[in-house]
Structure formats: structure tokens, C-alpha cells
Amino acid sequence: MTIIKINAITVPADNGDELARRFAARAGAVDDAPGFEGFELLQPTDDRSTWLVITRWADEASFQAWSTSPAFAHGHRSEAPQDGKPAARPVGVSSELWSYAIAGGSAS
Numbered sequence: 001m002t003i004i005k006i007n008a009i010t011v012p013a014d015n016g017d018e019l020a021r022r023f024a025a026r027a028g029a030v031d032d033a034p035g036f037e038g039f040e041l042l043q044p045t046d047d048r049s050t051w052l053v054i055t056r057w058a059d060e061a062s063f064q065a066w067s068t069s070p071a072f073a074h075g076h077r078s079e080a081p082q083d084g085k086p087a088a089r090p091v092g093v094s095s096e097l098w099s100y101a102i103a104g105g106s107a108s
Contacts, residue, residue, distance in 0.1 A: 002037060005063055006098040007053040015091040016043060019051060022091065029071065030055070035062020051092075060099075 011019050023041050030036050035058035042052040057063040066072055 001059065002102055003057050003060055003063065004100040004102065005055045005057065006100065007055075007095055008098060009051045009053065009092040009095040010049055011051050011092050013049060016051065019091045023053075030066065033062070033066040033069070033071070035059060036066065 009019070020041065020043065030039065037056040037058060039056075040052075040054045042054065044050060055063070057066075
């Protein structure tokens with residue numbers, strides 16, 4: 001049964017573009033993980049400051065295997081200092097992981 005994992009990240013308004021840039025730079029990094037079914041990064045279109053990272057997994061075991069893998073750790077590490085500049089700071093101020101099962105919907 002597909003499970004949905006949502007990382008709700010609170011991002012100050014001036015950091016949203018940087019969050020999107022960092023996700024774009026890692027595009028496809030999780031695509032080959034066993035049990036991975038899909039991903040979306042949702043940007044708020046109202047006055048909210050919470051971005052949603054939505055992933056779909058074949059089962060909880062697949063998500064847990066990925067979230068404890070070296071690939072996950074590598075993708076979620078802080079960016080290293082470059083060209084004498086300090087390491088990139090986190091763009092979010094907080095995050096929460098939500099977990100859901102699909103309970104209904106449309107066929108399309």
C-alpha cells in the first residue's frame with residue numbers, strides 16, 4: 001500500500017527561491033531508491049510560509065530504508081564552504097514530518 005510522507009518546512013519569504021534551487025540541484029537523487037514512487041515540492045501561493053515536500057513510497061519499510069541510508073545523509077547534509085565563503089545556512093526555520101495512507105480519491 002502506498003504511503004505518503006510530507007515534510008512541512010517553514011521557510012521565511014526571502015528564502016523560498018533558495019529552497020527551490022537546492023531541491024532542483026538534487027533533482028532525481030531519490031528516484032532510484034527501492035520503493036520510491038514520486039515526489040513534489042509545493043510552494044505556497046498565499047500568505048503561508050510552509051512549503052511541502054511530498055514523497056510517495058510503496059511501503060513504510062522503503063521509506064525507512066531510504067531515510068537511514070547514506071544517500072539520504074548525503075542529500076541532507078549542510079553545504080560545505082566554497083571559494084572562501086562560509087557553509088550555506090539552512091533555509092528553513094523548522095520542519096515537521098507527516099505520514100499518510102491514501103484513503104480515497106479519483107482514478108486520474
